[in-house]
Amino acid sequence: MCTQPILDSTLRSSDAAEFEEALRAKIVSQEEAVQAMVDLYQVFSAGLNSPGRPVGSLLFLGPTGSGKTRIVEAAAEILFGDPRAVIKVDCGEFQHSHEISKLIGSPPGYLGHRETHPLITQEALSANHTDKLKLSFLLFDEIEKASDALWQLLLGMLDKATLTLGDNRRVDLSQTVIFMTSNLGGGEITELMHGGMGFIQPQDKPISGLDQKVERTAAEAARRKFSPEFMNRLDKVVVFRPLRQEQLAEVLAIELAAVQKRVLETANGRFVFRVTHAGREFLLQEGTDRRYGARHLKRAIERHLVCPLANLLATNQVNTGDTLYVDWDARVGPLVFWKESDAVSKAVQRQQPVQFQVMKAVGGRPVEAPSAAKARGAANK
Ligand SMILES: Nc1ncnc2c1ncn2[C@@H]1O[C@H](COP(=O)(O)OP(=O)(O)OP(=O)(O)O)[C@@H](O)[C@H]1O
Numbered sequence: 187m188c189t190q191p192i193l194d195s196t197l198r199s200s201d202a203a204e205f206e207e208a209l210r211a212k213i214v215s216q217e218e219a220v221q222a223m224v225d226l227y228q229v230f231s232a233g234l235n236s237p238g239r240p241v242g243s244l245l246f247l248g249p250t251g252s253g254k255t256r257i258v259e260a261a262a263e264i265l266f267g268d269p270r271a272v273i274k275v276d277c278g279e280f281q282h283s284h285e286i287s288k289l290i291g292s293p294p295g296y297l298g299h300r301e302t303h304p305l306i307t308q309e310a311l312s313a314n315h316t317d318k319l320k321l322s323f324l325l326f327d328e329i330e331k332a333s334d335a336l337w338q339l340l341l342g343m344l345d346k347a348t349l350t351l352g353d354n355r356r357v358d359l360s361q362t363v364i365f366m367t368s369n370l371g372g373g374e375i376t377e378l379m380h381g382g383m384g385f386i387q388p389q390d391k392p393i394s395g396l397d398q399k400v401e402r403t404a405a406e407a408a409r410r411k412f413s414p415e416f417m418n419r420l421d422k423v424v425v426f427r428p429l430r431q432e433q434l435a436e437v438l439a440i441e442l443a444a445v446q447k448r449v450l451e452t453a454n455g456r457f458v459f460r461v462t463h464a465g466r467e468f469l470l471q472e473g474t475d476r477r478y479g480a481r482h483l484k485r486a487i488e489r490h491l492v493c494p495l496a497n498l499l500a501t502n503q504v505n506t507g508d509t510l511y512v513d514w515d516a517r518v519g520p521l522v523f524w525k526e527s528d529a530v531s532k533a534v535q536r537q538q539p540v541q542f543q544v545m546k547a548v549g550g551r552p553v554e555a556p557s558a559a560k561a562r563g564a565a566n567k
């Protein structure tokens with residue numbers, strides 16, 4: 187029996203703990219994926235990654251719109267200051283073996299050799315290195331669509347951490363994390379979620395049973411589709427869970443905060459906007475569902491919120507320092523906007539009923555303004 191004090195091998199370094207916290211602020215749920223990312227970061231920063239192999243190779247499986255691509259972008263944003271600091275290979279674009287030259291360039295002498303600029307090069311990989319962190323992210327999206335030629339390349343990269351370009355230059359991937367995503371089994375998972383009886387609401391059935399089934403379905407689909415030699419080369423397979431309604435609402439809150447940040451960075455529009463409960467429900471309905479997760483959320487926010495905000499700004503209906511309320515009214519259809527004027531602030535202070543000034547951001551007809559009490563109450567939700 188050991189008589190020495192037991193060391194805490196679960197304790198993270200402060201920068202790994204900071205990375206984890208920052209990732210959790212951007213990614214809703216997906217605990218296993220967050221842990222996998224932090225483990226990887228900790229192993230790399232301690233210098234314990236295997237020599238001659240990529241820093242890590244992770245396969246992310248799970249339904250569409252559950253955060254598989256987003257977690258890689260979020261990690262890049264945190265570590266390199268830019269969500270686009272990822273070399274992204276959309277495998278759907280490389281379904282034919284001859285298209286592989288777009289990835290690695292064609293051999294000298296081939297037609298078009300000079301015009302093809304390989305996507306994966308040493309320079310591209312090191313472009314995002316910082317003084318502190320010499321790490322690169324390489325992401326293969328929709329891996330199930332890869333051609334045989336791409337599979338061969340990938341197996342070589344996973345095995346030896348090198349890639350030979352068309353002109354025989356070698357790319358070293360030993361400072362690179364290789365991520366792969368697939369929504370294989372997505373159809374079956376959707377089927378599971380529908381259960382043949384419409385949507386299974388979380389309150390009707392405990393999510394955990396569904397969750398386990400999703401995991402099993404994805405893993406089985408991967409085993410059916412991918413060769414054992416590929417599966418054996420992976421460090422980890424993480425199955426992303428479908429997001430529940432309240433988690434989708436959290437994703438919406440993150441996205442709204444991102445829009446607010448953008449607004450605060452504009453030259454003349456440093457105003458604050460608050461979206462009421464009804465407004466949020468409307469955006470959720472437009473941008474998310476159980477089948478597509480949060481896949482269309484950004485698009486719905488751009489269409490229903492960002493474009494009208496741009497109209498309001500460009501027509502000087504909203505200015506620096508204003509507080510803008512964003513609400514939804516079934517009689518109008520899209521979102522409605524109004525701002526708290528001086529008179530409103532004073533009336534609110536005196537607890538008198540007030541009229542809000544409704545803004546025509548989308549050309550809709552003005553609607554009866556909600557009461558100050560409703561606006562205050564709802565916006566605080
Ligand atoms: N878990 C999550 N946390 C935060 N945002 C999320 C999450 N899941 C989805 N999103 C939001 O939804 C958008 C789409 O998600 P993402 O691109 O990661 O889907 P995906 O799982 O890669 O789906 P697909 O298999 O269709 O590529 C993201 O840009 C992000 O705004």
Ligand SMILES: [Mg+2]
Pocket residue numbers: 254255256327367
């Ligand atoms: Mg994706």
